[in-house]
Each structure stands twice: as structure tokens, then as C-alpha cells.
Amino acid sequence: MAIAKLDVVVLDCPDPRKLAGFYAEVLGGTVEVQRDGDEEWVDLTVPDGQKLAFQAAPGYVPPKWPSPDASQQFHLDLTVEDLDAAEQAVLALGATVLDAEDRSRTWRVYADPVGHPFCLCAG
Structure with missing residues (x-):
């Protein structure tokens, strides 16, 4: 229980x-x-x-990603239908790219406007 x-x-x-x-x-x-x-x-x-x-x-001090010296603390995985469209939308809202270089992956890593990492994941 x-x-x-x-x-x-x-x-x-x-x-x-x-x-x-x-x-x-x-x-x-x-x-x-x-x-x-x-x-x-x-x-x-x-x-x-x-x-x-x-x-x-x-x-407030934002987490660092990736960093062997400091923890990212946590991150959110957000499922989306279209990675490219979702990427453009979150960037327009103030997110920043942390790791989206490998376009063959089914996920990409961003930071929200104050630095919390989150992933957009293909659904």
C-alpha cells in the first residue's frame, strides 16, 4: 500500500x-x-x-544542464505530436535550446524562461 x-x-x-x-x-x-x-x-x-x-x-539560481559539477535538479518530459512545430512554439514563448542537435532522436531538451530543463518528446 x-x-x-x-x-x-x-x-x-x-x-x-x-x-x-x-x-x-x-x-x-x-x-x-x-x-x-x-x-x-x-x-x-x-x-x-x-x-x-x-x-x-x-x-533563485537556475539549474545547469548538462553539468558534471551541478545537478539539473529535475526535468519535465512533455509529449507532443510534432517536434518541429512544438519546438518553434516553445522558442517563441521564451524557451531556449539546450540540446536539439540530433534531429533523428525522438526528444529534444530545452530550458524554460528561468532555466528549468524540459524535454519535448514525440508522442
């Missing part, structure tokens, strides 16, 4: 609303902002019900 159920993946970032907006454009869904005093928490609920959350992290 499981001890817990995964609720949400939380990404640290300098501007939670802005990063949630980026992922809302990529994944679809609804952004909801919650305030608790000075603290702000932003949830993105995607159409299938899964959630990503975003929290402000003062002094």
Missing part, C-alpha cells in the same frame, strides 16, 4: 505568475493565484487534471 499520493510538482522561480503563464501556454490549463500574507503560490491545473505549482525563491 502506498504511503502517499503525489499532489503537485513545485518549481522555484523568480516570478511565479510569469512562469505559470509560460507553462499554461505550453500545456494549456488554468492558472490560479493564492496569497497568504506576503507569500504567493501559483497553481497551473492542466486539462487532464495534473498540476504544476510555482513559488517565489529569493536568490
Whole structure:
């Protein structure tokens, strides 16, 4: 029997609303902002019900990819129908290419606008 159920993946970032907006454009869904005093928490609920959350992290330092000296911390795998079209769309939204040189692979690696790595994977 499981001890817990995964609720949400939380990404640290300098501007939670802005990063949630980026992922809302990529994944679809609804952004909801919650305030608790000075603290702000932003949830993105995607159409299938899964959630990503975003929290402000003062002094945020983006992960390095690839780096033998520093961990990438984690990455998201996002399934797409058309790699080339999805690549153009995420680049237009502010993503950057980390590793997309081998066009024969079924996946490519990018960074979101604040440096979190994610992969576009052919579905």
C-alpha cells in the first residue's frame, strides 16, 4: 500500500505568475493565484487534471544542464505530436535550446524562461 499520493510538482522561480503563464501556454490549463500574507503560490491545473505549482525563491539560481559539477535538479518530459512545430512554439514563448542537435532522436531538451530543463518528446 502506498504511503502517499503525489499532489503537485513545485518549481522555484523568480516570478511565479510569469512562469505559470509560460507553462499554461505550453500545456494549456488554468492558472490560479493564492496569497497568504506576503507569500504567493501559483497553481497551473492542466486539462487532464495534473498540476504544476510555482513559488517565489529569493536568490533563485537556475539549474545547469548538462553539468558534471551541478545537478539539473529535475526535468519535465512533455509529449507532443510534432517536434518541429512544438519546438518553434516553445522558442517563441521564451524557451531556449539546450540540446536539439540530433534531429533523428525522438526528444529534444530545452530550458524554460528561468532555466528549468524540459524535454519535448514525440508522442
